[in-house]
Amino acid sequence: MTHIITAPEFDPALIARYDINGPRYTSYPTAPQFRSDFDETALRAAIRASNEEPIPRPLSLYVHVPFCLSPCFYCGCNRVITRDISKADRYLERLYREIELMAPLFDRDRPVRQLHFGGGTPNFLDLPRMRELMESLARHFSFMHESQREYGIELDPRFIDGDYVRGLAELGFNRLSVGIQDFNPAVQEAVNRIQSVEQTRAVLEAARASGFVSASVDLIYGLPRQTLAGFDQTLTEVIALGPDRVAVYGYAHLPELFKPQRQIDAADLPDPETRLALFGRALERLSAAGYVYVGMDHFARADDELARAQRAGTLQRNFQGYSTHGECDIVGLGVSAIGRIGNNYTQSARDLTGYYAALDAGRLPIVRGLELDDDDVIRREVISELMCHGELDMPAFAARHRLIFDKYFAAEMDRLRALAEDGLVTLDARMIRVTSRGRLLLRIIAMCFDAYLAGAAQPARYSRTI
Ligand code: SF4
Structure with missing residues (x-):
C-alpha cells in the first residue's frame, strides 16, 4: 500500500501559538520516566524472554x-572533551568487557541488521582502534550479510579525511x-x-566514492548570530553538497541544564520570529531542491530509503529518530547508551566513573530503565502511528488491542478535537489524520496521548516543539 503524504504547510502564526516544550518521542514513555529500580537482573530477564519469542527479533x-x-557551545550531549587518545584505550577496555558480558545473553543466530555509532564523536577513534572494535563486535555478534545491513556512524568532518571514510567502508559501514x-x-x-x-565536501565525496548507501547532514536553526540571509547561503551550500538526507534541528537553549551553553550570549540568539523564519526557509529551500519532508526534523531525497519507507507505510521511530528497521531489539553499548528489548527500555551509567566501576566489578552498567505496562504499549503504538504514518485507523486499532477507542481515550479525544478546530488533524468515525497544517506540529498531536504529561504543566526539560 502506498501512503499519500501531503507536504507540510508552514503557518508561522499557528506554529507560534503552539510554541511550547514537548518530547521528541524517540521513545514512549520518554527517558525521564525510566526508573532506577530497573537493573541488570531485569535486563537479563528481558533478553531471555526476547530469545524465547516465536520469531526472535533481529538486533x-x-x-x-x-x-x-573540541567543545561546541550549543552541545546538549553527554560527552568528554579531550585530545588524549589514551582515554580511548581505557574506555575501549571497558567496552570490550561489556560486549563480552552482553553478547552471550542473546541467541547467537539473532542477526545484527543495524549498527549505529553515536557520540560524542565516534571518529575520535582512529582507524586501527575502529578496526579492533568492529572485529570484536563481529566476533561476539552475528553480523548480517553486507547487502542486508544498515551500519551507520556519526562523523565530525573537522578531524578526518577521505582515507578515514574509505577505511570505514572497508570495515563494513x-x-x-x-x-x-x-x-x-x-x-x-x-x-x-x-x-x-x-x-565537509571531502567526507561526502569519499562516502559516495566508497559505496556508502546514504549520507546525511545535520543543520541547526536558532543558533546565535544566525540570520535569514546567512542561513540561506548555508542552505545553498548544503544543497550543492547533495546529501541523501538533511536533518534540521531546532536549537534548545537550556543553559541551566547544559553547561557548555553558558558560553552562548542569549542576546545573540535570534528572536522567535526569526527562529521560525529560519525553519520556514529550510523547508522552502529543501522542498524546492527535491527533498521530501519525512517528519519532525527530517528531510530525505525522494529515492532515499527513509522517504521510500514513509510511502510504503513501514517507517518507524527509535532513539536515533526515524528508522526503516524499527522491529529490531536495540542493544545499547557504552556509557549512557539506551537500549530497547521488546517492551523494556534500558540505560547505562551516564558518567565514566559509574560505567567503569560496574564493568570493573564484572557487572553490566545498567542504572535505569522501564518495563512498559499494557497502557504504555498501547499509547506507544498510537504515538508511533501518528508520527510515522500521519494517521490512525481507530476501529482496527481498537480490535487489535480489544478496547473501545472512544472510551479508552475519552480525554485524549477531547484534546484532539481542540486540535481539529485549529486544523491540525481531521477526525471521522474511522480515522485520525494529520493534516498538512499539523505535520509540523506532530509532537503537539502526539502529546495528546502521553499519559505522563496529562494535566502537567509544560515540562521544562523538553525542547521547544519547533
Ligand atoms: S557531541 Fe557533537 S556537538 Fe557536542 S561537543 Fe561533541 S561534536 Fe560538538
Missing part, C-alpha cells in the same frame, strides 16, 4: 563513543551522518565550531 547495536576533540549546523563564519565563531565547506 540493532548502538555503540556510544563519548569523547570529542554503509551509512554516515555529518554535523554541519551552519557554514556562516559569524555563527561558527559564536558556537566554537569552525568547519569549512571543503572539509
Whole structure:
C-alpha cells in the first residue's frame, strides 16, 4: 500500500501559538520516566524472554563513543572533551568487557541488521582502534550479510579525511551522518565550531566514492548570530553538497541544564520570529531542491530509503529518530547508551566513573530503565502511528488491542478535537489524520496521548516543539 503524504504547510502564526516544550518521542514513555529500580537482573530477564519469542527479533547495536576533540557551545550531549587518545584505550577496555558480558545473553543466530555509532564523536577513534572494535563486535555478534545491513556512524568532518571514510567502508559501514549546523563564519565563531565547506565536501565525496548507501547532514536553526540571509547561503551550500538526507534541528537553549551553553550570549540568539523564519526557509529551500519532508526534523531525497519507507507505510521511530528497521531489539553499548528489548527500555551509567566501576566489578552498567505496562504499549503504538504514518485507523486499532477507542481515550479525544478546530488533524468515525497544517506540529498531536504529561504543566526539560 502506498501512503499519500501531503507536504507540510508552514503557518508561522499557528506554529507560534503552539510554541511550547514537548518530547521528541524517540521513545514512549520518554527517558525521564525510566526508573532506577530497573537493573541488570531485569535486563537479563528481558533478553531471555526476547530469545524465547516465536520469531526472535533481529538486533540493532548502538555503540556510544563519548569523547570529542573540541567543545561546541550549543552541545546538549553527554560527552568528554579531550585530545588524549589514551582515554580511548581505557574506555575501549571497558567496552570490550561489556560486549563480552552482553553478547552471550542473546541467541547467537539473532542477526545484527543495524549498527549505529553515536557520540560524542565516534571518529575520535582512529582507524586501527575502529578496526579492533568492529572485529570484536563481529566476533561476539552475528553480523548480517553486507547487502542486508544498515551500519551507520556519526562523523565530525573537522578531524578526518577521505582515507578515514574509505577505511570505514572497508570495515563494513554503509551509512554516515555529518554535523554541519551552519557554514556562516559569524555563527561558527559564536558556537566554537569552525568547519569549512571543503572539509565537509571531502567526507561526502569519499562516502559516495566508497559505496556508502546514504549520507546525511545535520543543520541547526536558532543558533546565535544566525540570520535569514546567512542561513540561506548555508542552505545553498548544503544543497550543492547533495546529501541523501538533511536533518534540521531546532536549537534548545537550556543553559541551566547544559553547561557548555553558558558560553552562548542569549542576546545573540535570534528572536522567535526569526527562529521560525529560519525553519520556514529550510523547508522552502529543501522542498524546492527535491527533498521530501519525512517528519519532525527530517528531510530525505525522494529515492532515499527513509522517504521510500514513509510511502510504503513501514517507517518507524527509535532513539536515533526515524528508522526503516524499527522491529529490531536495540542493544545499547557504552556509557549512557539506551537500549530497547521488546517492551523494556534500558540505560547505562551516564558518567565514566559509574560505567567503569560496574564493568570493573564484572557487572553490566545498567542504572535505569522501564518495563512498559499494557497502557504504555498501547499509547506507544498510537504515538508511533501518528508520527510515522500521519494517521490512525481507530476501529482496527481498537480490535487489535480489544478496547473501545472512544472510551479508552475519552480525554485524549477531547484534546484532539481542540486540535481539529485549529486544523491540525481531521477526525471521522474511522480515522485520525494529520493534516498538512499539523505535520509540523506532530509532537503537539502526539502529546495528546502521553499519559505522563496529562494535566502537567509544560515540562521544562523538553525542547521547544519547533
Ligand atoms: S556537538 Fe557533537 S561534536 Fe560538538 S561537543 Fe557536542 S557531541 Fe561533541
